Amino acid sequence: DQQVKQNSPSLSVQEGRISILNCDYTNSMFDYFLWYKKYPAEGPTFLISISSIKDKNEDGRFTVFLNKSAKHLSLHIVPSQPGDSAVYFCAASPFAQGGSEKLVFGKGTKLTVNP
Amino acid sequence: DAGITQSPRYKITETGRQVTLMCHQTWSHSYMFWYRQDLGHGLRLIYYSAAADITDKGEVPDGYVVSRSKTENFPLTLESATRSQTSVYFCASKPTGKDYGYTFGSGTRLTVV
Numbered sequence: 001d002q003q004v005k006q007n008s009p010s011l012s013v014q015e016g017r018i019s020i021l022n023c024d025y026t027n028s029m030f031d032y033f034l035w036y037k038k039y040p041a042e043g044p045t046f047l048i049s050i051s052s053i054k055d056k057n058e059d060g061r062f063t064v065f066l067n068k069s070a071k072h073l074s075l076h077i078v079p080s081q082p083g084d085s086a087v088y089f090c091a092a093s094p095f096a097q098g099g100s101e102k103l104v105f106g107k108g109t110k111l112t113v114n115p
Numbered sequence: 116d117a118g119i120t121q122s123p124r125y126k127i128t129e130t131g132r133q134v135t136l137m138c139h140q141t142w143s144h145s146y147m148f149w150y151r152q153d154l155g156h157g158l159r160l161i162y163y164s165a166a167a168d169i170t171d172k173g174e175v176p177d178g179y180v181v182s183r184s185k186t187e188n189f190p191l192t193l194e195s196a197t198r199s200q201t202s203v204y205f206c207a208s209k210p211t212g213k214d215y216g217y218t219f220g221s222g223t224r225l226t227v228v
Contacts, residue, residue, distance in 0.1 A: 043219030
């Protein structure tokens with residue numbers, strides 16, 4: 001049973017426009033959420049995170065929104081740049097429950113930003 | 116060099132052979148993890164470790180063995196490789212505390228023929 005779902009395998013946007021990547025989760029124990037970016041032949045790199053006590057977190061062009069009631073989070077990239085073309089993974093953790101600090105990852109969304 | 120390194124980057128092995136993938140980190144992070152990435156499955160946790168000599172299973176542990184005698188090393192061994200273990204393997208580490216994301220290595224692409 002998939003606890004973190006990224007239902008769009010791919011997304012294509014024009015340079016300068018907004019990219020919106022979506023993620024849904026099913027486990028109500030998740031309280032910490034992260035986005036990772038992955039380029040081909042490289043390991044994923046941490047992008048941005050949000051705790052369940054917040055509903056928004058910004059870092060430059062990247063903003064993550066969390067809707068706890070809908071168990072939904074989204075990553076907004078504004079403006080999108082060709083260098084943003086990568087696979088984006090959503091991840092979640094039940095950190096407050098204690099234990100392992102394991103992350104559960106979605107399957108990823110491949111973003112292509114066209115010049 | 117500081118960071119997390121995986122070796123080898125590429126490996127081809129035969130079915131039934133034992134193969135070990137190495138992971139080394141220089142930060143003395145408490146936690147270390149092994150994930151595999153497969154098309155259509157994303158990143159799946161194989162094993163993880165909270166500290167030296169403490170390891171636990173993840174989502175897909177069958178066919179794999181880990182050890183962690185030193186904080187900085189976390190090798191992953193495939194005892195008898197199968198074709199279904201063809202994948203890209205990523206090691207990651209993180210310090211204790213939730214404000215730190217994982218830092219991943221560059222990955223090992225393993226092909227079992």
